[in-house]
Amino acid sequence: MLRVEKPGLFTTIQDLGRPNAIASGVPAGGAMDRFAHRAANLLAGNDEGAATLECTLNGPELVAMRPCVVAIAGADFDPHVNGRPSPMWTSVFLSEGDVLSFAGRRWGARAYIALTGGVSGDRWLGSMSTNLLLAQGGMHGRRLKAGDVISVAGLERVPAISGRHLAEHDRPDYAGHALPAIAGPHIRRLDAEGRKALFGSAYQVSRDADRMGYRLDGPVLELSGDELLSFALVPGVVQVPRGGQPILLMADHGTAGGYPVVATVTGAAMPVAAQLMPGDELTFAEATIEEALRMRAAQRAALDSLRS
């Protein structure tokens, strides 16, 4: 159990989401950077799908109410235990009374804190993920606040796994902002020049960027063709509304829409996308399905190396 002394800017409970609710219009949601979420869980000895704390732009201050093991992965907000620097991507033992805090953002947008046994939250439609818009799941459908107590979902084990680590070369290339993306259903609505602009120009994440999606500033994409009937969307989709400024859909995106979809960021690149913040630049690098599957397999192998 952890007591929240300071909640951080925007800290929510997330797991791998609620895909069964999509047909009712409820976003699947869940952790934005699923690689970091999974890695933190595996380092802490949990199933990949256990709930973690998703901390946005800075971290909380937490006090261990009992001995426990935590693991922090994803964005580096400079974690400290009792004022001393503490490693990322590593399981760390906390004694009762130890204080986990964060000195400040070094890179990235979202850090994940896993707790051995899994973070406990309200379960809604099969998931503990917080949906703030609907005020459901996680910590009563809201972000953390001071005084909250993070309890453990499973049995508290006596942890014997501190010091487990995921090496940097096994992590996604978070510094590379060329996101591999596969051409989408409506790519032919772009002419050759438009396609070149999409898969070559730098786009900047605008201030209008949150868990639903990122509006991108950059070359306007001109599309031909009639309005489309609405269809169900997936995270990673790059849709182009009237006006031609693309939007990259993220975990809490609207489940259906009628804007043309020109590309989909590969699953393995979504963790990198999740670490972008307003002002960051990105490009879309056209990729094949085969390339996407290879990257997916490499990430899977890296995570599986933590299971032994």
Place this chain on the structure above:
Amino acid sequence: MPAPRSTAKVRTYPLGEAALLAELGTRLDTALNTRAIALATALKKRRDVRQAVAGYATVTVHFDPDQTSHEALTAAIRRLASKRPPMAEPGRLHRIPVVYDGPDLEAVSAVLGLEVAKVVELHTRPIYRVFCVGFVPGWGYLGPLPEELELPRRHVPRTKVPGGSVAIAGRQTGIYPLPTPGGWHLIGRTSVKLFLPDSDPPSLFRAGDRVKFFATSG
């Protein structure tokens, strides 16, 4: 030359490496929608498919790339789509009371050149079909709207539409389940709850349901 069987025309497009869009057509058409819903239902039974969600004339399929491929799934979709869909059961019928006093009702009546009472009469006449559910929780895309009521969306969308607003745009009508931004014309309101957070599924409407509006004075 014999007309090609419409059922043969399904196209699939990748949505990344673990999802695809199966397109049965591009028209707003009840028969196409019936086939899309049947295809989604059939696909959901497959072990390699994680989710299959019908749109108007499409199915978005989330699959496990360790168990299948785009090619194999596309072949399976073509097979399933070429079968005659099972006789569609009539969807559940929802009767929705509406107070027709929306902020756009007068303007809609003026632009269409119809009396307000005629707008209400036309809107309450059909039994609409829920073509698909999505966008926001509990939102149903209903139609087809009578041609006499067809209007483009508002030029400037509202930043906040009150929950329960009954709206029209194009050949569609719908009810905003929650306060959200919206560009449709608001002609009335209902107290019926469409997003049901304590139910599973959490939406009153499901794809294929039917909806009849009737006017009340509140």
